[in-house]
Amino acid sequence: MISSAPVVRRLPPAYRPLFAPGPFRRLLPALAVSDLGDGMSAVAVPWLALRLAPPGRPGLFVGAAVAAYVLPGALGALLFGRRLRGLPARRLIRADAWTRALFLGGIPVGWALGLLGPGLLLVLLAGSSLLHAWGASAKYALVAEVIPAERRQAANALLSTSAWVAMIAGPALAGALAVVAAPAWVIGLDAVSFVVLAVGAGRLSAASAPLADAAPDGRDRSEGAEGPVRRGEGLRVLRARPELLGLLVLTWFFNLLYGPVEVALPLFVGQDLAAGPGLLGLYWVAFGVGALLGALGLGVLSRRAVRWVLPGIVAGHGLAMMSFALPGPAALSVTGFAVAGLVYGPYSALVVGRFQELTPAPALTSVLALRASLVLTAGPAGAALGGPLTAALGARATLAGTGVAMVALAVLAVGLPLRSASAASAASAAHSAAHGKSAGPTSGARGGAGG
Helix, strand or coil: CCCCHHHHHHCCCCCHHHHCCCHHHHHHHHHHHHHHHHHHHHHHHHHHHHHHCCCCCHHHHHHHHHHHCCCHHHHHHHHCHHHHCCCCHHHHHHHHHHHHHHHHHHHHHHHHHCCCCHHHHHHHHHHHCCCHHHHHHHHHHHHHHHCCHHHHHHHHHHHHHHHHHHHHHHHHHHHHHCCCCCHHHHHHHHHHHHHHHHHHHHCCCCCCCCCCCECCCCCECCEECCEECCCCCHHHHHHHCHHHHHHHHHHHHHHHHHHHHHHHHHHHHHHHCCCCHHHHHHHHHHHHHHHHHHHHHHCCCCHHHHHHHHHHHHHHHHHHHHHHHCCCCHHHHHHHHHHHHHHHCCHHHHHHHHHHHHCCHHHHHHHHHHHHHHHCCHHHHHHHHHHHHHHHHCHHHHHHHHHHHHHHHHHHHHHHHHHHHHHHHHHHHHHHHHHCCCCCCCHHHHCCCCC
C-alpha cells in the first residue's frame, strides 16, 4: 500500500507527513476507492442511459441521466442545510456515502429483476446525488480539522490527485468490464465503492478534534468576524470575506466557460477531424494525465503564490484552448488539451485551500456545501450555451473562443483583487490610526477576488 515506508520515502517532502498515522491516512484509501467508482460511472451512466432511452430520444435521455447524477446535489445543499450544517465532517461523508451506495445499488438490482426503466433510472440517479455536495465538501472540511494549516495545500492536492487518477483509470476499467458485464453492474461496483467509503468514515475516531488554528486576522478559527458563527450564516460569512465571494464568482464563470467544451469537442472530432470515438477518448486521456501531473505539482507550490496562481491558471487554460484554432494534425490540439489539463489540475485544491484558511471552522462545511451547490450549476449552463454557439460558430471556433473568454476573465480577476486589497489596506490603516496602533498585514493583502 502507498502508506508503506519505502514508498513514502520516495514522495516529495511536502507529502510525506500526510501518511503519518492519523484519521487522514486512514480515510485516504477509502476515498480513493470511491473516486475510482465514480470514474467508472462517468462511462457507465451515459452508456446505460443510452440502452434504456425511449425510442427516438436517446440524446435527450442521456443528457437527463447525466444531469440527474449531478444537479440534485445543488438542491440538496439548500434543502438539508438546517439539519446537516452542524454535523461533523466524518458523519457527513458517511451519510453521503450510504446514500450513494443505497440508490446506486438499486440500479443493478432493478436491472436483474427486469424492473429498471427510464423513469426508475432517473429517480435512482437523482436520489444518489442529493447529499453529494455535503459529502464532497466534508472531505475538505475534514482536512481543515485534522491537518495543520501548513500541510493542507499538499493534502488538498492529494485529494485532487486521487480524483484525476480515477478519471483516467475508471473509464478504462469500465470499458474492460463492459466486455463481460452490463453497465448496470458497473454502476453496482460504484455503489460498493461507496460502502467502502462509508465504513472507512465510520471508523474515524469521534475524538478527532479540530485543530485550533488562528485565523488570518489573529482570531481563533472558531470565531467569525463578529463572534462565534451561528447556524444559517453561510451567506453572511461569504459577504464578510470578499475574497471568498470573489473566488466563488471566478470559479462559477470559469466553469461556465468550460461548459461548451463538452458539447463542442465531440463535434470537433466527428465533423472537423472526421474521426471516431477513439480519438475523442484520447483527448480526454490527455487532459486527465495533464491534470494529474498538475495536481501533484500543487503540493510543492508556495502557499504565498496562490493569489497570483489562480488567475494565472484561468489565463493559461484559456491560452491552451486556443490550440484548437490552429490548422494541422490532431496532435496539435491533443497536446494543447493536455496542457490545459496540466494548468487546470491544481485549481480546485487551491480554491478550497483558501476557503479552509479564511472560513471560521464551525461554518466551513456549510460554506463549502453552499459553494458546491452554486458551482454545480455553472457547467450545465455552459453546456446549454454550447449547443447554439457550436451551431452558429462551428466547433473549432467555439473551442478556441472559450479560450479567449477565459483569458479575458483572468484579466478581470487580476484587476479586482488589487483594488480590493488597496481598499482593505486603507480601511485597516484608518482603523489602526483611530485606535493608536500600527497597521499590520491583513488577510486582504494575501489575495482578492481572483485568489
